[in-house]
Amino acid sequence: MNLRQLSTTAPDFEAEFQRVLHWSAETDGAIESRVADILADVKVRGDAAVLEYTARFDRLDARSVAALELTREELKAAFEQITPAQRDALQAAAARVRSYHERQLEACGRSWSYRDEDGTLLGQKVTPLDRVGIYVPGGKAAYPSSVLMNAIPAHVAGVPEIIMVVPTPGGEKNPLVLAAAYVAGVSRAFTVGGAQAVAALAYGTATVPKVDKITGPGNAYVASAKKHVFGQVGIDMIAGPSEILVLADGTTDPDWVAMDLFSQAEHDEMAQSILLSPDADYIAKVRASIEKLLPEMPRKDVIKASLEGRGALILTRSMEEACEISNRIAPEHLEVSSSDPQRWEPLLRHAGAIFLGAYTSESLGDYCAGPNHVLPTSGTARFSSPLGVYDFQKRSSLIEVSESGAQKLGPIAAELAYGEGLQGHARAAEMRLRPEKG
Incomplete structure (x- = not known):
């Protein structure tokens, strides 16, 4: 399989990395x-x-x-x-x-x-x-x-x-x-x-x-x-192709990680599956697992097209650097496949959902773990969130100013309103002020 492999130490890494991430949300x-x-x-x-x-x-x-x-x-x-x-x-x-x-x-x-x-x-x-x-x-x-x-x-x-x-x-x-x-x-x-x-x-x-x-x-x-x-x-959102990013320290069975990459690649040819790891030998094992397991997958043609078109195996200098790159990607699904996932979780700021530990496959989140599987894609996890209760509610501000409060707030509001040239606003606030005692 022609699955691209990158290294953060390579001089052309940034250009190749941007090619991996490129996806246009423009509709035909x-x-x-x-x-x-x-x-x-x-x-x-x-x-x-x-x-x-x-x-x-x-x-x-x-x-x-x-x-x-x-x-x-x-x-x-x-x-x-x-x-x-x-x-x-x-x-x-x-x-x-x-x-x-x-x-x-x-x-x-x-x-x-x-x-x-x-x-x-x-x-x-x-x-x-x-x-x-x-x-x-x-x-x-x-x-x-x-x-x-x-x-x-x-x-x-x-x-x-x-x-x-x-x-x-x-x-x-x-x-x-x-x-x-x-x-x-x-x-x-x-x-x-x-x-x-x-x-x-x-x-x-x-x-x-x-x-x-x-x-x-x-x-x-x-x-x-x-x-x-x-x-x-x-x-809710304009969703792009499905994505998974796996951060691996080399302690998880490579067959498990290969199948986790398949779990998103099987959606469609535009889905994206990326592995980040500081262990070159482990990346080689995952690649071997991909080659071994792919022929038995019913949707092998879709998976192959997805991995070759938008997938990547990326060798990093460290897990810390892998976390930094993850934050740049802001993936929909982020698996921390590590023996100590809690060590890395505080470094991760942008992701639709974070799956901690080798036993936490993304598929469990899709179906039955409990958190919502409707997640931001295409880097939008930098500023948006999973679907939730809050998406089906709206908020109204409540303000009930007391007579005493009107004396305190009125001059502040009037001063700012006059500064904006809005005399009606200013006078509405001033009318509620008590007359000054002579």
């Missing part, structure tokens, strides 16, 4: 234009446009959008249809995801206030969004885990209505996805996908209710549509 112009047309059409024609595009793109004919809605009974039937092992796995994963996000709610999702010594009340009121939409990929790919990761934090945040959309090409419904919607407490679900589903959620139709925010992954058309409707509604 033809996609942008088509998506804009679909959004405009759904905004004007509503259900009729949704039906037309669903028939065209998903080969699913229906007499009405209402006929595309999945009933609670259908979701329950799907839950009962899957195997007992699948039911147990869904419920166990859902319980862990719920428990984690309930702790998140306790930590950052509550209203708070305090009073100054003069009786002025200041604080923050935290309230859930009224209605959110979650997009779940369908067709060849089916992601029940994405249902849990999007719906459960919204439910924990207190969102009253969770609307799910999922494409079902040819009318083929994935029972695990429907069962996950039942377990996660989805309010309503429609078998609609693509840009038309995003438009229906953003603008509302006669049948699909307008939401306040849209979350969840999708293809290039879905990503473009979410970008277009942002401002009309909130969105």
